[in-house]
Amino acid sequence: MAFSRRGLMAAAGAPVLMRVADALAQGIQPRRGGILQTILTPEPPILQLGVNNQGPTLVAASKMFQSLLTFSPTLEPIPVLAKSWEVSGDGREYVFRLQDNVKFHDGTPMTADDVIFSIMRFHMELAPRARAIFQMIDSATAPDPLTVRLTLKQPFQPFLLMFEVTACCIVSKRLFDGQDFRTAPTVQRPVGTGPFRFVEWQRGNFVRLERFEEYWKPGQPYLDGIIYRIVPDSQSRRLAIETGQVQMTQANDIEPFDVPGLRQRPNLTVETKGWEYFSPLSWMEINHRVAPLGDPRVRRAMSMAIDRNFITNRLWFGVGKPATNPIASTTRFHDTAVKIAGHDVRTANQLLDAAGLRPNAQGIRATLKHIPLPYGEIWTRLSEYLRQSMRQIGIQLEMESVDAGSWARRIGNWEYETSVNFVYQYGDPTLGVERTYVSSNIQRVTFTNTGGYANPRVDELFLAARSAADATERQRAFTDAQKILVEEVPQIWLTELAFPTIHDKKLNNVITTGVGVHTSFDDVFLAG
Amino acid sequence: MMDFWRRFRRNRGAVVGLCILVLVLLLSATASLLFPDSPWDMAAAPFMPPGEMGMLLGSDSLGRDVAAGIAHGARISLLVGAVSTAAALLIGVTLGAIAGYAGGIVDDALMRFTEFFQTIPSFVFAILLVAIFSPSIGSIVFAIAVVSWPPVARVVRAEVLSLRSREFVQAAEVLGKAPLAILLTDVLPNALSPIIVLSSLMVATAILTESALSFLGLGDPNLMTWGFLIGAGRSVIRIAWWMSVFPGLAIFLTVLALNLVGEGLSDALNPRLARRRA
Numbered sequence: 028m029a030f031s032r033r034g035l036m037a038a039a040g041a042p043v044l045m046r047v048a049d050a051l052a053q054g055i056q057p058r059r060g061g062i063l064q065t066i067l068t069p070e071p072p073i074l075q076l077g078v079n080n081q082g083p084t085l086v087a088a089s090k091m092f093q094s095l096l097t098f099s100p101t102l103e104p105i106p107v108l109a110k111s112w113e114v115s116g117d118g119r120e121y122v123f124r125l126q127d128n129v130k131f132h133d134g135t136p137m138t139a140d141d142v143i144f145s146i147m148r149f150h151m152e153l154a155p156r157a158r159a160i161f162q163m164i165d166s167a168t169a170p171d172p173l174t175v176r177l178t179l180k181q182p183f184q185p186f187l188l189m190f191e192v193t194a195c196c197i198v199s200k201r202l203f204d205g206q207d208f209r210t211a212p213t214v215q216r217p218v219g220t221g222p223f224r225f226v227e228w229q230r231g232n233f234v235r236l237e238r239f240e241e242y243w244k245p246g247q248p249y250l251d252g253i254i255y256r257i258v259p260d261s262q263s264r265r266l267a268i269e270t271g272q273v274q275m276t277q278a279n280d281i282e283p284f285d286v287p288g289l290r291q292r293p294n295l296t297v298e299t300k301g302w303e304y305f306s307p308l309s310w311m312e313i314n315h316r317v318a319p320l321g322d323p324r325v326r327r328a329m330s331m332a333i334d335r336n337f338i339t340n341r342l343w344f345g346v347g348k349p350a351t352n353p354i355a356s357t358t359r360f361h362d363t364a365v366k367i368a369g370h371d372v373r374t375a376n377q378l379l380d381a382a383g384l385r386p387n388a389q390g391i392r393a394t395l396k397h398i399p400l401p402y403g404e405i406w407t408r409l410s411e412y413l414r415q416s417m418r419q420i421g422i423q424l425e426m427e428s429v430d431a432g433s434w435a436r437r438i439g440n441w442e443y444e445t446s447v448n449f450v451y452q453y454g455d456p457t458l459g460v461e462r463t464y465v466s467s468n469i470q471r472v473t474f475t476n477t478g479g480y481a482n483p484r485v486d487e488l489f490l491a492a493r494s495a496a497d498a499t500e501r502q503r504a505f506t507d508a509q510k511i512l513v514e515e516v517p518q519i520w521l522t523e524l525a526f527p528t529i530h531d532k533k534l535n536n537v538i539t540t541g542v543g544v545h546t547s548f549d550d551v552f553l554a555g
Numbered sequence: 556m557m558d559f560w561r562r563f564r565r566n567r568g569a570v571v572g573l574c575i576l577v578l579v580l581l582l583s584a585t586a587s588l589l590f591p592d593s594p595w596d597m598a599a600a601p602f603m604p605p606g607e608m609g610m611l612l613g614s615d616s617l618g619r620d621v622a623a624g625i626a627h628g629a630r631i632s633l634l635v636g637a638v639s640t641a642a643a644l645l646i647g648v649t650l651g652a653i654a655g656y657a658g659g660i661v662d663d664a665l666m667r668f669t670e671f672f673q674t675i676p677s678f679v680f681a682i683l684l685v686a687i688f689s690p691s692i693g694s695i696v697f698a699i700a701v702v703s704w705p706p707v708a709r710v711v712r713a714e715v716l717s718l719r720s721r722e723f724v725q726a727a728e729v730l731g732k733a734p735l736a737i738l739l740t741d742v743l744p745n746a747l748s749p750i751i752v753l754s755s756l757m758v759a760t761a762i763l764t765e766s767a768l769s770f771l772g773l774g775d776p777n778l779m780t781w782g783f784l785i786g787a788g789r790s791v792i793r794i795a796w797w798m799s800v801f802p803g804l805a806i807f808l809t810v811l812a813l814n815l816v817g818e819g820l821s822d823a824l825n826p827r828l829a830r831r832r833a
Contacts, residue, residue, distance in 0.1 A: 261790070284616070284791050341601050341617070399776065404790055407772070412617055415595055426776035428690045 055535060057249050061553035063534065065275040066264055067234065067255040074225070074234065075214040076196040077153040082278055085193045087255050089545040090236055091132070092196035092219035095123055095142070096187060098541040100303045102359055102454050104187050105540065107547070108137070108197055108220065118182030118496035125173045129243045131199045132224040139169035144200035146177070153208055160189050160458075182496035185359075185455035191304060193545055194453070222248035222549035231257055242549065249552035261285075268295070268529055274553070275530040275537065277544040283343045283405055286527050296532055299346050299525040301543020306355035306459075309449035311413060311519035315479040317444045319393055324382040326516040331368050331375035332420045333413065339522050342408055346527050350520035353512045354460055357523070357541075358452045360492075360505040367513045367520065375420045384421075392421035398438075398446040401431045409521075410447060439473040449524055450474055454541075456505055461489045464508075464517055480517035562823040569819020575812035579805075583629035590623035594779040598623070602795050613797035615787060621798060625805050628781045632809070635696055635765045635780075636758040642700035643761075644754055647707025648743070654708070655715025656738050666712070669705045677702040681764055685773045692775045695768060699761045710753055714746035748824035755817035759810045766806050781806050 071084040076092050095109035104112075109123040129137040147167050150157035163186075165178045179186065189195055197220060202213040217225050220243070223236035234255040238248055256273060258264045258280075265285045267273045269292065281289065290297045311329070319325045335349035354361040368374075384392040395417075399410035414424040424445065429437065437443050452459030462468050466481035485508055492504035528544055530537050536550045563569055582589075592598065597618040599608040605621075608614070612622040654665035672680075684698035718724060719742065727737045762781075768774055769782025770789070781802045788798025 282790060284794065288793070404772075404787070407776075408616060408787070410776075411595065412597075415597055415617075418593075418595075428772070428776050430686075 055554055057535070057550070057552045058554055059246075059249050059552075060251055061249075062252045062254060063250050063275065063548075063551065063553065064254050064256065064273045065277070066258050066267065066273055066280045068257075068264065068278065068280050069259065070231065070257045073214060074228070075217050076192070077149055077198065078209050078214055080154065080193070085545055086277060087234055087236075088196070088217060088219075089192045089221070089542075090223040090253055090548055091217050091221040091225055092192055092198070093221050093547055094192040094195050094197060095125075095190040097191060097546055098188070098304050098454065100300060100357075100541045102188070102303060102541055104190075107192075108142075109190070112187075118184065119179045121177045121179075121186065123175045123177075125175065126243055127173065129220050130241045131220055132218045132239055133199070133202070134241070135199065135201060137197065137199070137220050138172040139175045140172070141200045142175045142197055143167045143169060144204065145197045146195060149198055149203060149208060150195050154194075156453075157189065157195055160186070181494060183493075184496060184498065184501060185457050188304075188454045188458060191542060192547075193304075193542065221547050223250075223253055223547075226252075233257060244549055248547075248549040250548065253548065265289070271531070274534050275528070277528045278526045279403075281527055281529055282403075283346050283527075286344050286346055286529075289529055294532055296530055296537075298528040298530070298538045298543075301528055301538040301540070302525050303357040303541035304454050304545075305542075306358045306452040306454070307449045307524040308350055308353070308355045308452060309447065309521045309524055310350070311521060312438065312443070312446040312448040313478050313518055314441060314444055315517070316441065317395070319382065319384055320395070320444070322382050323515045324378050325384065325393075326519060327368065327514075328375040328378040328382070328420055329417060329422065330516045330519045331371045331378070332416045332422075333519065333521065334370040334416070335521060336370075338409065338412065342405060342412065343522065343524075347522050347525040350522050352509050353464070353518070353520060354456050354505065354509060355452055355523045358459070359455050360502055362502075362506045362509050365506065365509040365513055367516065372419050379420060379422075386421045390421050391423050394423045394425060396444040397424040397426050398429055398434060398443050399426060400447040400449075401429060401434050406447060413447070435473045438477050440471055441477055441479065447521075448474075448518075456508075457489070457493045461493065464512065465489050478517060480515075482511065482515065485511055559823050563819045566815075566819040566822050568815045569822070572812040572815025572819065575808055576816060579629055579633065579809050579812070582626055583633055586623075586626035586630055590620065590626050592623070594623040594627040595619060596623075602791075604795075605797050605801075612801045613795065615784075615795070615798050616791060621784065621801055624779050624784050625781065625802055627779045628784060628802065629805065629809075631692070631778050631780045632762050632765060632782075632806075635692070635699070636761040636813075639696045639699035639703070639761045639765075640754050640757045642696065643704040643757060644707055644750070646700065647704035648711050648750065650704075651708035651711025652715050652738055652743060655712040656719060656734065656742065658716075658719075662712070665708070669708050672702070673705045675702075678764065678767065681768065682771070682773060685768055690768075690773045690775055692778060695765055695773075695775065698768075699764050702764075703757055703760060707750070707753060707757075710749050711746060714749060715742055718742050718745055748821075752817055752821040752824065755813055755820055759813035759817070762806065762813075763810055 067083050067087055069083060071079060071081055073079045074084055074088050076084065076088045093107050095107060096104045097107050099105055108126055108129060110126050112121060112123045114121055125139060131137055146161055151161050163179050163181065163183055165180045168176050170176060199218055202218055203211050222239055222242045224239045226237045227235040235252065237252045238250065242248060258267060261282050264276060264280050268276050286297060289295055313320050313326060315321045339345065339347050339349055351366045379392055386392045397410060400406040410426060414426065417424050438446060450463065463476055464480055465476060465486050468476045469479055488504045488508040492501045495501045528538055533554050535552050535554055540546050598620045599610050599614045599618045601614060601616050601618040603610045603614040605611065605613040610620055615621055650665050654662045681698040681702045684701060685694050688694035724737060724741055727741050765780065766782030769780045770786040772786060774780050774783045784802035785799045788795065792799055
């Protein structure tokens, strides 16, 4: 594992870490000017991070807001608003030194006060994900206006991963203090420290951002502005990028089946990188309380009936890759040596025979209900594929269509037998993997351990990895946990998802980090 | 009967329609023989154009046989059409007959009730019903029946109203026959021809409605239907035209056939009307 405390200190010591972006852009002189036209799908309700953290909000608001750090594709921290940082030997004290001359869009300077307010009050109140982690902070102090010192109650190695813009953006204390954070006037006209400032939002039409003249990096950003167009129909979005009306699409803008056609366009680049920080992993969601799903042999057999290459190649047209274990390969502590059993229908049938699940006269061993994920056509196709795969081993899936709200409610209330789900991992298994498998997180809430899997040894290993300050120790615990999980298959992992970012070749430096389109775009430029 | 058939045969379009309809019925009856495997089986590579890899009409995005889907879908589409029409007739004929025969307050009450249903756009209402009861074959048949009975009630009421004042009905009343018996044995049999014509058109509308619901993703997810095939093919129409074109043709031909047959029936059952038109 490349991430160690020593590595961290070294990164912090270097005055300015050379951005991958700078390396990529070598040979092309960045050019000032031009407006980037792109798309936002679907239209977000509000653009203030923290108040709303849905996908489209993260995409657009990350141009107006920044955090202390961002992360490389291998999840090494890169300085943003923090110029440098130090971690104490016992892993409990973090000291961040802030950049000079950082201004908010309203002209006021950003200081350590704003940073502490953002962490301890703003995100603590608004974001459940941030609250769970920031509660570990014992004290937050500002020895001087450009230094922040955070002391933790116990060492927590993935702590730095929380200082990414989608998890903890820095907001202005002056504009929020003493008000309801959700209804403060600034929420309608977001004010951050990012390279682009909010100008105009015509609902149902477009969001317009403009170059912030007092941005703290001299000479940047290169673009004069960004326009996010709201285009509700997927075929219109495809046409927009094909005809050059927009220069970039991201996230869910383009359907996977349109990707092969766009790959062939000579003026376009199709990127699937830039999701390493999120590393969404999809799986067939299993409710262990429903017989015979409590039997690990049955789950293993179901897993072996699925051809994951078919799913990635035929359904997702090569965007993403087959899952190999509960930790995505782009998340820290993924062990490449630990793999789930491959596609093997015959062995799967033998396993079910051994589990005492005999086929009846129609060749059916068990009938289970299945709720497809109501997030669009491709997920329906996936469930149809799963139904046919399960058929081969005598398990009949009966599909039941529900809308998105009912899906979340049914999963959260454990009112399902099988379904499909995908979850972000946020760079570290403690942040995004643990929650699905530890018995202490069996809750009637979506995205917890809704399946009800419980194994005391797995609980112990995740706890050990959570509290250990040392990366090698954590790796050992995570490897052991992965070994147990691929044997017991608590959820049937399917694919490591990725989303295509498609852009005009004239647009440079688009995907340079592990957060992809969620960087500030201060170094993105349109070549002549 | 021979007379009826002669008059029906005179309308050439109706004969063509009947032939198509018989073919569709044959197809749905022999679907399991022609395509013994489930239409959901992935039989070939995805997106095979028609004629390749033994796929007569090509394969879809999962490599499923479009021809098998159409054959098995015919069964569901016809079944939905027939059952929902029968259910709509049951409601419509009952209410219409009661309203027309009883008259007065009963008639008023029943007709206002019917108008209440007629004021709601029928397809939107069907979507609403299916969404509330969660999509399944039962809820779809129910929704189609609920939105399509009002015209039947209207037509039956009008027929009953005009028959009710005829001499033979009055004669039956004078003879002391019970009202229900008069309605069933004297009035309704004479109102049968418009009902038959109307129901053939209703089957066609029901098939279209079911397809439209499936197209919008509100079909029964466990059943292969024509609407589902088109809905699944729509987004990939630039890659695989055959996925939407062939099921679309199937719907088009079936609905056209039912309409032609309906017209033929109308001509055959109302000979005076037909002659006037000719």
